[in-house]
Amino acid sequence: MIFYFSGTGNSRWVARTLADRMGDRACDLIGLDPIPDLQGESRVGLVFPVYAWGVPGVVAEFAARLPKTDAFTFGVGTCGAEAGLALKQLARVFPLDSSYSLVMPSNYILAEDVEGDSQIRQKLADASWRMDRMAEEIKARKKVYQVKEGPAAWLKSSLIHTGFDRFARNTRPFRADDRCNGCGQCARDCPAGTITLTDGKPVWGKECYQCLHCLNACPQQAIQYGKGTEKRGRYTIEKYLE
Numbered sequence: 162m163i164f165y166f167s168g169t170g171n172s173r174w175v176a177r178t179l180a181d182r183m184g185d186r187a188c189d190l191i192g193l194d195p196i197p198d199l200q201g202e203s204r205v206g207l208v209f210p211v212y213a214w215g216v217p218g219v220v221a222e223f224a225a226r227l228p229k230t231d232a233f234t235f236g237v238g239t240c241g242a243e244a245g246l247a248l249k250q251l252a253r254v255f256p257l258d259s260s261y262s263l264v265m266p267s268n269y270i271l272a273e274d275v276e277g278d279s280q281i282r283q284k285l286a287d288a289s290w291r292m293d294r295m296a297e298e299i300k301a302r303k304k305v306y307q308v309k310e311g312p313a314a315w316l317k318s319s320l321i322h323t324g325f326d327r328f329a330r331n332t333r334p335f336r337a338d339d340r341c342n343g344c345g346q347c348a349r350d351c352p353a354g355t356i357t358l359t360d361g362k363p364v365w366g367k368e369c370y371q372c373l374h375c376l377n378a379c380p381q382q383a384i385q386y387g388k389g390t391e392k393r394g395r396y397t398i399e400k401y402l403e
């Protein structure tokens with residue numbers, strides 16, 4: 162069984178691809194209640210996007226609720242470049258036999274523009290190739306720690322990650338511009354269920370995972386975060402899987 166959390170589709174694709182190659186099942190962890198009984202599972206995996214060199218809170222909370230298991234356990238942190246100590250953080254709440262980071266296209270358009278088309282396609286091709294090997298290792302129950310931590314990992318995963326959790330998940334800068342046609346897709350698809358429509362326009366509540374699904378997936382490109390995203394592109398994996 163492979164549980165995943167995903168904002169823009171990378172981690173969902175990784176979880177489903179690994180499940181496919183190992184004859185396993187992939188399951189979205191959002192709203193999964195009760196937690197499935199893991200008895201009889203030979204493998205239990207968690208696939209998630211790395212946020213500020215750490216584990217998204219929603220993933221850590223879910224992992225902490227998983228029952229103890231004799232299954233082979235593994236974690237995969239998808240990231241644009243480097244994962245810091247995210248997998249070690251996860252292993253503290255859910256012991257992992259194997260840990261991987263997997264470089265994928267970055268969806269973090271608050272800091273920089275989306276990558277070019279050819280770079281995105283190259284990253285996806287490399288990830289697909291690497292997953293062949295990962296699936297073989299996991300099936301063979303081989304214990305590995307293959308994580309690109311990057312420089313100053315401790316500092317990034319502790320101080321910066323804590324700062325991200327406390328302050329950066331602020332929803333106040335979200336807004337819909339004139340292109341919003343009130344379709345409501347953002348509200349329907351928000352994993353945190355934080356968006357409601359008022360007078361046909363999205364309004365953000367306080368609880369937000371900062372997954373950036375709303376920003377990246379709006380069909381009108383009408384959602385902005387402050388001013389910085391106005392001239393930037395948008396990324397979701399769907400367009401590249403056709």
Ligand SMILES: Cc1cc2nc3c(=O)[nH]c(=O)nc-3n(C[C@H](O)[C@H](O)[C@H](O)COP(=O)(O)O)c2cc1C
Pocket residue numbers: 166167168169170171172173209210211212213214215239240241242243244265266267268269371372373
């Ligand atoms: C809030 C946030 C923080 C991120 N922090 C990092 C990071 O620390 N390191 C990194 O390489 N990528 C980072 N990224 C990029 C994502 O981890 C990466 O694009 C991931 O594959 C997205 O997965 P998803 O499509 O399943 O949501 C961040 C993205 C978001 C939205």
